[in-house]
Amino acid sequence: MAERSIINPSITRTSLLIGAIALIVLSAAHGQNRVTALELTGQFSEAQALLRSMLDSARTTPPAERHAWEFEIDRLDRIRNDYSLTEDQLFNQLQRSIANVTREEMQRWMAEGKFDMRPIDGKLRFLGVSRSNLFWRYPDIAARRLRPSDDSAFEKAVWDACVAIRTAAETEQRPYVLPKHFRVTMTVTVDSNAVPAGAIVRAWLPIPRAYPFQRDFRMITSSPAVKEIAPENSPIRSAYLEQPAVHGQPTRFTIEYSYTADGICFVTDPHTVQPYDPEDPVVRQYTAEAPHIVFTDTMRALAAKIAGAETNPLVKAQLFYNWIAEHIQYSYAREYSTIRNIGDYCLRKGYGDCGQEALLYLTLCRLSGIPARWQSAWFTFPGGKTIHDWTEIYVKPYGWMPVDPYMGIFAMQYLRSLSPEQRLAVRDFYFGGLDQYRIAANSDHCRTLEPPKRSFRSDTVDFQRGELEYGDTNIYFDKYDYSLSITEE
DSSP: OOOOOOOOHHHHHHHHHHHHHHHHHHHHHHHHHHHHHHHHTTOHHHHHHHHHHHHHHOTTSOHHHHHHHHHHHHHHHHHHHHSOBOHHHHHHHHHHHBTTOOHHHHHHHHHTTOSOEEEETTEEEEOTTHHHHHHHHOHHHHTTBSSOOOOHHHHHHHHHHHHHHHHHHHHHTSSEEEEEEEEEEEEEEEOTTSSOTTOEEEEEEEOOOOBTTEEEEEEEEEESOOOEEOOTTOSBOEEEEEEEOOTTSOEEEEEEEEEEEEEEEOOOOGGGOOOOOTTOHHHHHHTSOBTTBOOOHHHHHHHHHHHTTOOOHHHHHHHHHHHHHHHOEEOOOOOGGGOSOHHHHHHHHTEEOHHHHHHHHHHHHHHTTOOEEEEEEEEOOTTOOEEEEEEEEEETTTEEEEEOHHHHHIIIIIOOSSOHHHHHHHHHHTBSEEOSOEEEEESSSSOOOSSOOSSOOSSSSOOSSOEEEETTEEEOGGGEEEEEEEEEO
């Protein structure tokens, strides 16, 4: 008699299904590795073609993974957008900006790695801000700059603000002093015909959230009417608007609001610092890893080197701040959404913009057990208005204290019209202090807008310039302009 099979058919089908899924997963992993290799060698078009092929051939891939592949296609276009200059175009910029620059000199700077450059589809491309970054990173080149700006009035105004706020805080024995009331108009304008006529454009514009030092927000007017305002304690506070696109016309969103901001100066004493409660939700949340805040071995080694045997969290936090002020240079950045790990990127490069410096600082603090979080939107100091990021640390019994790593760097490396003692005083002020010229819309990074976007974010980390979309399509930065005007009342 023939031997009967004891294999359960349902188990066989399950095994085949698991095997098929495993093959799909392995194929996807192999494909992603291949995409990464193609990107690193500058074969962007081939990488995008492979990603599209993966999307077409893996219909059963989970939606989250397909979404990630779709974003990778878009991310490569974003990098192309950032690396916009040819060698000839950059050299023309240098000729207009640097005395007696030669092509041979530019070639030497290229060999020395002074430019952010990369091959893209067989052509060498340079970051669009490469010329400006030479002046931030290389003092000898900055000294040859044609028509340099005179920043002495701005630098003195920063010094005066620091002195006034510190003096008031010491006199009044409280951290929040010298309030200023501001009126703000922000406009975001989408290019004509960037959106199909009749499509509804959805817009999110940053507005001040509630903080102990920031209050009295009032929406004065808007065009079109604001449909929704995020809660005052939102970690990413926005005003939401929408309107249809009209053929041949730009789509414009404008909000006008007012708010009050205090100067801040925490007068601290390390001897009064209290230990953290590990069960405190603030401690647990803000000492954890997060996107772009990754506790690598390199980061741990650096934190240990800087802190040494120090155990006081306030002192350690200032040691990290001082180290960044002296060792990291400022540079204009490529878009955050194109970088895998921003804190690590800033450390490896030895330079970064304010947000990259902030994420490096947050990483050093958090892995050392010091609660730290993001803060951002705009720096509105007269003569220096720009989008800006900084941080807060939590120290008992003082609570949340501001720390602006960029201002430490600015004081120690770029604030040239003040005396060495004044520069140190400015650096020390921005550890625990902040001027009133801020619009703080965010209390964390990589958070979700309210209501959520349907499409990719233009900035997946920060929220300063506004976000826009129509349908399920993001409107990227190259398709719109933004402006902000502010008056002190």
